[in-house]
Amino acid sequence: MLPTLDEGERLLVRRVRSLRAGDLVVCRVPGGPGGLVVKRVAHLDDEGVHVRGDNAQVSTDSRHFGALARGEVLGVAFYRYAPAPGRVPRGPR
Numbered sequence: 001m002l003p004t005l006d007e008g009e010r011l012l013v014r015r016v017r018s019l020r021a022g023d024l025v026v027c028r029v030p031g032g033p034g035g036l037v038v039k040r041v042a043h044l045d046d047e048g049v050h051v052r053g054d055n056a057q058v059s060t061d062s063r064h065f066g067a068l069a070r071g072e073v074l075g076v077a078f079y080r081y082a083p084a085p086g087r088v089p090r091g092p093r
Helices: none
Strands: 010-014 024-027 037-045 048-052 073-082
Touching: 024 048
Parallel strands: none
Antiparallel strands: 010 073, 024 037, 024 073, 037 048
């Protein structure tokens, strides 16, 4: 699978109370690059939010670090405003 976003793309993100599988979220990950990452919600359960990268062959995600606490998810990306404006695709490509 190809990545949904390319490096340098800029997103609008909104805080939400509920998440759904398929949402593209901005989150902090344990042992991550020290900043924020964009991942897709794979599923939710009692353990927390399980996230996956759209390019599974190179992504570090919940398969590696487990479920995220809901507080680690900062919001849902809904619009890309640069370099080419457009809605962020929902669900895997």
